[in-house]
Amino acid sequence: xxxxxxxxxxxxxxxxxxxxxxxxxxxxxxxxxxxxxxxxxxxxxxxxxxxxxxxxxxxxxxxxxxxxxxxxxxxxxxxxxxxxxxxxxxxxxxxxxxxxxxxxxxxxxxx
Amino acid sequence: xxxxxxxxxxxxxxxxxxxxxxxxxxxxxxxxxxxxxxxxxxxxxxxxxxxxxxxxxxxxxxxxxxxxxxxxxxxxxxxxxxxxxxxxxxxxxxxxxxxxxxxxxxxxxxxxx
Numbered sequence: 001x002x003x004x005x006x007x008x009x010x011x012x013x014x015x016x017x018x019x020x021x022x023x024x025x026x027x028x029x030x031x032x033x034x035x036x037x038x039x040x041x042x043x044x045x046x047x048x049x050x051x052x053x054x055x056x057x058x059x060x061x062x063x064x065x066x067x068x069x070x071x072x073x074x075x076x077x078x079x080x081x082x083x084x085x086x087x088x089x090x091x092x093x094x095x096x097x098x099x100x101x102x103x104x105x106x107x108x109x110x111x
Numbered sequence: 112x113x114x115x116x117x118x119x120x121x122x123x124x125x126x127x128x129x130x131x132x133x134x135x136x137x138x139x140x141x142x143x144x145x146x147x148x149x150x151x152x153x154x155x156x157x158x159x160x161x162x163x164x165x166x167x168x169x170x171x172x173x174x175x176x177x178x179x180x181x182x183x184x185x186x187x188x189x190x191x192x193x194x195x196x197x198x199x200x201x202x203x204x205x206x207x208x209x210x211x212x213x214x215x216x217x218x219x220x221x222x223x224x
Contacts, residue, residue, distance in 0.1 A: 091213075093209040099156065099213060103153040
């Protein structure tokens, strides 16, 4: 069945350092890979996404890379700031249209 | 504001009771998704509807049911409530089915006492 794994579960970095979160999916039919940021008590919000026809996408300090062969994609945040502290979720749709989210990564950026 | 509207925002009810959560998708979106998020937990996929029809089903309990109406709003019904059902229930919507950006509502906080 569909499965989305996410690592690490928690991540603590110094302000200004980079953070990388990796997501692994099982359904080879998945073709759209979003990343969401959820601040405490708020709704998840899309921060970046990538489709299977590209290997990398960048938006200012945030980038996502995709390796379809290995079935994993990663979120890269550079020059981290305290406001980047949140829980980050990856997601991958399965062939039966379920959109399954990873378990989340709690990122703490230490000033 | 994502354009997805959920009511009520907060709800406290007793065990054994039944509640209905309501969701209005973004204008133009045909898909509605329901997710459950317990304290410090991830987003558990419950069910998805597309243009009034059930599209995909996740780990939704038999005590829970949902539907999407002709005007595309959706309701999630939770019955015989247990303490463990206390959670944040998110509704989300997208234009189509797979491969489309999902936009989340603010969620409905359910507390079962």
